[in-house]
Amino acid sequence: MIKVVVCGALGRMGTMVGRLVNEAPDMELVGGIDLRGGSFFGVDVTEAAMIDSLLASARPDVVVDFTAPGATVGHVRAAATSRTAVVVGTTGFTPEQRDEMAKAIEGTIPAVISSNFSIGVNIFWKLLREAARMLPEYDVEVIEAHHRYKKDAPSGTAKTILQILDEELGSREKKYGREGMMERGREIGVHVIRGGDIVGDHSVLFSGNFETINLSHRAYDRAVFAHGALKAAHWVVGKKPGLYSMADVLDLK
Numbered sequence: 001m002i003k004v005v006v007c008g009a010l011g012r013m014g015t016m017v018g019r020l021v022n023e024a025p026d027m028e029l030v031g032g033i034d035l036r037g038g039s040f041f042g043v044d045v046t047e048a049a050m051i052d053s054l055l056a057s058a059r060p061d062v063v064v065d066f067t068a069p070g071a072t073v074g075h076v077r078a079a080a081t082s083r084t085a086v087v088v089g090t091t092g093f094t095p096e097q098r099d100e101m102a103k104a105i106e107g108t109i110p111a112v113i114s115s116n117f118s119i120g121v122n123i124f125w126k127l128l129r130e131a132a133r134m135l136p137e138y139d140v141e142v143i144e145a146h147h148r149y150k151k152d153a154p155s156g157t158a159k160t161i162l163q164i165l166d167e168e169l170g171s172r173e174k175k176y177g178r179e180g181m182m183e184r185g186r187e188i189g190v191h192v193i194r195g196g197d198i199v200g201d202h203s204v205l206f207s208g209n210f211e212t213i214n215l216s217h218r219a220y221d222r223a224v225f226a227h228g229a230l231k232a233a234h235w236v237v238g239k240k241p242g243l244y245s246m247a248d249v250l251d252l253k
Helices: 012-023 048-058 069-081 095-105 119-134 156-169 223-236
Strands: 002-007 027-034 038-040 043-047 062-065 085-088 110-113 139-146 174-176 188-194 200-208 211-219 242-244
Touching (some): 012 027, 012 223, 027 038, 027 048, 062 223
Parallel strands (some): 002 062, 027 043
Antiparallel strands (some): 139 200
16 A cells, blocks of 8 residues: 655645545555645645654655645655655746755655656657657747646746757747747747636647648646656655656656
8 A cells, every 4th residue: 555645735736636546446645735734535734844744654655746846845855854755746946946856856765756747748748759850940839828827837848848849959049929020030939828727738830831740738637647646656656766757657768
């Protein structure tokens, strides 16, 4: 039985992860962490400031975190101190925050950190890499859309898309939206949409003369991210200390 603590337990993603853990026959929900205390699915939710004492008493096998960048860094440090594996789906980290987490993880705990836990998105990234290698002369545009409450822009998934494009095409200027009179160059256009309850749409257009290839992924329910996070939680327990991605979990490398 894999014991799980969920950080961000009272949020939308945390609640969904908690429900799926509670329903899983081989998992046990042993606690939650949030800004305020409470309860969910029959277990206590502890205030974030008390995470060290919760991890010491509950002794989970893995911590699943969908919170905010500053909070996640502290949760990862606490998990490293208690030698607890982590799965992190938070996005919007600064390079400094990523470095801080990497230092806590290195040689201490196994951790899966991904900007998107959807299995489909991870396949999409693999297909994108192949397309970029074969279409180096095409114009490239990236479009992403999310619900009105998402704070980071572009999304973490879009940033991963841009990272893949840079790795395969070489670094190009990024134009975030366009306005006024301008001639297109070798830049990558990046367009962000926020509205309503859009779960997550991502598209990459490769446009050449007389044709356009559009690679896209659309999430219809946040459950796809929660199911992927649980798949990662099953996989990461017992792994050697180190930083892993969903590509490792899905054996896509």
